[in-house]
Structure formats: structure tokens, C-alpha cells
Amino acid sequence: MSAIRFAVKVGSLGVVLVAATDQGVCAVLLGDDALELEQDLARRFPRAALVRADEELASLIDRVVALVDDPRRDEELPLDLRGTAFQQTVWQALRRVPVGTTVTYTELAEAIGLASTSVRAVAGACAANAIAVAVPCHRVVRADGSLSGYRWGVERKRVLLAREGVVIRGASGGTGVLPGF
């Protein structure tokens, strides 16, 4: 199919990879190593021809990096959401979440018309999300307010939320697995 152009740049959170088609941004990946991100991109789009175009996408990746540095900027990027109908429904519901706010998987499931017991389907769709930050899958937390898993690392998720001004409640009343506070 069509060619996907991508660019890599180092930001405050580490390495940022941005991939785009003619329609818009189709992937934003975060990591520590540029090679690792390229392999991740190739795994997600096995059929596409991946072309590196750092200069062509320079202005675009600058905007994405600025968004990672300061997520409170509600910048509107052209997105090319690739996925099943179910996944796109979940991702568009995610984009309605205001900056500095978090939702639970239950609220997300109800927002798209599923039963509250279908949270695992929502979690699966979030895990398949390829567009970090622009599709704020990091704003989804567990029902008790503590962080759950994250494709690109829980530490990165915590940093992103902290920059938005979100107060993270540690899991209370339990055995205190997290030594943080």
C-alpha cells in the first residue's frame, strides 16, 4: 500500500518517532533508542514501505515534541487513525478527554455504549493505539485512580500526567506494593 514517512528526534522524554501518511499522522512512538522505535514501527505496519524523511517532516515532528514537552497545549494535529471500527471508536472517545483530566476504563466503556463489564475490550484497544500523546491513552487510569500498565513504560506515563498537572493517587488501603510515597 501507501508509503509511510517517518522522522526521529530526541526530546526531553527520550527518543520520539513520528510517522505519517498523506492523510496525517499515523504513529507517535516513545522510547530510549531510535532503532528500537523503528523496529516497533515495522512490526505495527508490516505491509507498508517505511521511508525515512527527517527533513520533510521537520516542522511536524517539532510540533509533536513540543506537545510532549508541554501536553497542556491542546494542539490539533492531522491524524490518520488506522484500526478496526471498534478501535477507532475508543480512540475518538479518548480524544474527548480534557487536558489535565483522567478517566477510568469503566467510564470509557460506558461512553462508547458498552456494558461496564467490557473494560477489557477497551484496554485491548488502548494497547493497540499507535499514536502516543495525541491520542491520550496515558490519561486512562484504574478505577481507584492509580496507574495501570503502559505500552511505553509506566514511568513515562507518570511523567506525562505530571506535566499536565494531574495528581496521581497511589493505591491506598492495600499492601502498598508501590514504594513511592
Add this chain to the structure above:
DNA sequence: GCCAGAACTCTGG
């Protein structure tokens, strides 16, 4: 091509 199991979880008995 089919079946089984896992993956960013939550609720009810």
C-alpha cells in the same frame, strides 16, 4: 484454517 491463550481491567458472588 481452526483452536487456545494472552493482553494497559473491573465487577459480583
Add this chain to the structure above:
DNA sequence: CCAGAGTTCTGGC
């Protein structure tokens, strides 16, 4: 504490 609920993907036969 244990099991089940909707969807997608991957690996083994």
C-alpha cells in the same frame, strides 16, 4: 478469593 465479560492478535497444529 475466583471467575467471567468483549475484542484482537499470535502461535501451534
